[in-house]
Amino acid sequence: MSTHGRSLAAVVEDAAKTLADAGMWAPREDAERLVAHAVAGRAGARLPGDLPVSDEAFARLGELLARRAAHEPVEYLTGRAVLGGVEVAVGPGVFIPRKHTEPLLAWGLEVLREVAEPTAVDLCTGSAAIALAVAHARPTASVHAVELDPTALRWARRNADRQATQGDTPIVLHTADVTDPALLRDLDGSVDLLLANPPFVVEGTVLPPEWQEHQPWPALFSGADGLVVIRAVVAAAARLLRPGGGVAIEHDDEQAEPVMALLRAQGVFTGIGYGVDHWDTPRYTTARRK
Missing domain, CATH: 3.40.50.150 (Vaccinia Virus protein VP39)
Structure with missing residues (x-):
């Protein structure tokens, strides 16, 4: 499970730039949710910034970023949304x-x-x-x-x-x-x-x-x-x-x-x-x- 020195914080920064360049209106927020989903399987997961990101997670993130840049909603990509403290499945x-x-x-x-x-x-x-x-x-x-x-x-x-x-x-x-x-x-x-x-x-x-x-x-x-x-x-x-x-x-x-x-x-x-x-x-x- 190679990481090539990629930390979660650095990956989030790069993902946010990718989404900003694609014209997304909340690139940082989207990036954080998609990175957490790619790494931990949960968009709301709290992860340490120095956590190494595996090649597999990095590849999953690349697919998610491409779909988000094509304007697919983040919630459809992660399969979840939250209202009033309750998580619901969406798609x-x-x-x-x-x-x-x-x-x-x-x-x-x-x-x-x-x-x-x-x-x-x-x-x-x-x-x-x-x-x-x-x-x-x-x-x-x-x-x-x-x-x-x-x-x-x-x-x-x-x-x-x-x-x-x-x-x-x-x-x-x-x-x-x-x-x-x-x-x-x-x-x-x-x-x-x-x-x-x-x-x-x-x-x-x-x-x-x-x-x-x-x-x-x-x-x-x-x-x-x-x-x-x-x-x-x-x-x-x-x-x-x-x-x-x-x-x-x-x-x-x-x-x-x-x-x-x-x-x-x-x-x-x-x-x-x-x-x-x-x-x-x-x-x-x-x-x-x-």
Whole structure:
């Protein structure tokens, strides 16, 4: 197992330069995750900088860097993403959870703070990351997750099974259409929290290759104004939430006002406002059921 004197720190530096030259927007972060994955098999592994890098790991890294330089998402390359402290498996065919969603999750958990045995719903669950993060943080919660796409559902089931085997309270997965007016009818008026990271991109928008070429279009695009699914989410929240229950919906940075208008039009919400992500960009809108 020859290393030819390559230390992990030096390999990370070279990898970051390679990705910067390829125009990646977070070359250092990507390099650290890919090097850790190539060396230890885990993108989040903490490794000493003087650790020698074997020829085999170096060859694996070269393949990963070439794929990343071609705009394949890091999460697909490593097979993992993290939200709310929960690791989920991801790959082609399922939307990648992003740290943009952490503030939405934090808001939702605050809504549940005083509820002993809450009921929560995650619409457009994808990998089930949001639902599993809620169940992880609140073991006494009953968490329902809704997804229609069969490929995404396979990832969601895989992740749900894994978290359950690790001791988290199992979530309830529903194969259903979020735009169905009868969605989760048995829960009408009983839900404490409804969260959603729905598709919200305007049809015809050209996205960066990481999304346009690699991630599933049904999880991205939502009609001529980007609000088709969000309208259904708002209607579902008006019906499902109990008085005092909270809803948070992720959206594009220019959609806060339209989403707030949709919530106001229902006539049943109060405290309507929006929150920002780690870039201080309007990213999600919240409200409470009157």
